[in-house]
Amino acid sequence: MIFVVGIALNAIDNEMEIKATVKASLNYAVEHVQLITEKIQSIDTRTLERYKNDVINSVTDAVIDTAVDEAKSWLLDKIPSRLIPSTPDFNWPKAPNLPRLPNFNLPKF
Numbered sequence: 001m002i003f004v005v006g007i008a009l010n011a012i013d014n015e016m017e018i019k020a021t022v023k024a025s026l027n028y029a030v031e032h033v034q035l036i037t038e039k040i041q042s043i044d045t046r047t048l049e050r051y052k053n054d055v056i057n058s059v060t061d062a063v064i065d066t067a068v069d070e071a072k073s074w075l076l077d078k079i080p081s082r083l084i085p086s087t088p089d090f091n092w093p094k095a096p097n098l099p100r101l102p103n104f105n106l107p108k109f
Helices: 002-016 018-039 045-078
Strands: none
Touching: 002 018
């Protein structure tokens, strides 16, 4: 019985080339693992810290600008138009930017 099953499995393997496919897949995986490990770079923590601070600062600046714009539009809707200066040289004041704090660390939760 075992002999018959072995012959059947061998016949199926010869027809579908299962062993060759598995061997080729393993060789492909091993080659690409080697390529990936060659391309891995170390991450510089100072660069990552600078990137984090830049992202936090830019998001904060965008939130402040959006809040100022929303406050302006709300005021324009609520205040009568005769009280708002309409001369072309009038500029609304800009919101101050937050200082860049390179050593600022967010608290860890």
